[in-house]
Amino acid sequence: MAGPHGSRRRRLRRAVLVTCVVLAVLLAVLPHPAITRPWIMPAVQSLVPVLSVVAGLSALLVLVFRQWWAAGVLAAGAVMGLLPTLVPLEPLGAGVGAGVERGTEAEAGALTVLSLNAEYAGVDADALAAAVGAGGAGGTRDAHGSSGVGGVDVLVLVEADEDLVTALQERGALDGLPYRTETIPEEPQGGTAGGAVILSAHPLRSEGVLPRFATHRHFEQPVAVVEHPQLGDVRVVGIHPVPPIGDDFVPSWDDTLRGLDGWQAAHADLPLILAGDFNASLAHPQFRGLADGFTSAAADAGPLPGPTWPVGTWVPPFTAIDHVLLRGLVPLDYERLDFPGTDHRGILTTVAAERVTGVR
Known part of the structure; x- marks a missing residue:
């Protein structure tokens, strides 16, 4: 039977994973809705590159504690949030041909x-x-x-x-x-x-x-x-x-x-x-x-x-x-x-x- 310390560790790991999943989803979605209500939305969107970097660094910290799934999910969210903010090297919307x-x-x-x-x-x-x-x-x-x-x-x-x-x-x-x-x-x-x-x-x-x-x-x-x-x-x-x-x-x-x-x-x-x-x-x-x-x-x-x-x-x-x-x-x-x-x-x-x- 698992002791109380093992049970607490499992609960903590689940909490970290759920938190990372929520943050990753929010970051991945944030650059896409073209909404102006609440008015703070464009201001928050302007922070996406900074938030993506912070999320990436946080993923490394989570990785130190061997939270592999949590770190991977958070890193994926950071990448998905950052991608739309990168300057395209070809015209936006240009056909590949x-x-x-x-x-x-x-x-x-x-x-x-x-x-x-x-x-x-x-x-x-x-x-x-x-x-x-x-x-x-x-x-x-x-x-x-x-x-x-x-x-x-x-x-x-x-x-x-x-x-x-x-x-x-x-x-x-x-x-x-x-x-x-x-x-x-x-x-x-x-x-x-x-x-x-x-x-x-x-x-x-x-x-x-x-x-x-x-x-x-x-x-x-x-x-x-x-x-x-x-x-x-x-x-x-x-x-x-x-x-x-x-x-x-x-x-x-x-x-x-x-x-x-x-x-x-x-x-x-x-x-x-x-x-x-x-x-x-x-x-x-x-x-x-x-x-x-x-x-x-x-x-x-x-x-x-x-x-x-x-x-x-x-x-x-x-x-x-x-x-x-x-x-x-x-x-x-x-x-x-x-x-x-x-x-x-x-x-x-x-x-x-x-x-x-x-x-x-």
Whole structure:
């Protein structure tokens, strides 16, 4: 007959197994429901990569105590939770038979894009000016139409204002970016966080701002067509849904991401760059739906390119909500940049034409 100690050990093992099963199921399911009630759901989903790592480490701890089944179940849940958050190395939703060849830069040209949330226009103008490169189109350009090292062809700023643009101009950072979208209103839609601008080294045709998808609050999201000498016309959109925090903001965030998905599907006539602060990561099904068919510039850095927010706070960066999504283009490089004065990392990427070559 088993003694009381053996009985307690069995009960403890069962309790550990049941706990691990419940946690594994919750973690595996968490990245998939596109629900906004309760409003805390998108915030919890943004933690999926962190929770998956914690679950994986916990599985190792359980393994130390020889709880084989419990450790295996928890590790499986961690993997299933993490998988949807990995950056696809091929366009989301692309058919396995679609062959995509990266044309050489000499054939198709290249476009260097810097995208940044300036956090209420508080980004350090000197640091940003240095990153932009005071030369742009007026500086030394290579044979492919790119500004070369240190030069930016397209600058997308969200949470910006005209004072920031003026500060960059005074530092010579915009001498090579003479084309831009409309003046940022003094009181933009959505308040001080709602201002945005696209600046370009190449001629630019403004197409205004995206429609208002959100029912409660929205930020202005500028649209422009950049006329590149080799790539031809490329449509660029400065993306910035409201953050998914609170009963009012979460439905507006959801409406904007879904509205963006419909808008991009209806604008398939040109190569498309969606750049900015999406306030959403691959842990959110709404964002994965929008990104379906696009290539993330982060794919050049592999499936785990690293988080972009928050930076410079007591909380370490834990989520990637700043993105550059490409359709009809492919990334040639990818870099995350830190700037004083903003809690977002900037995204710097060079893109080139995508050529579909047929079935593999």
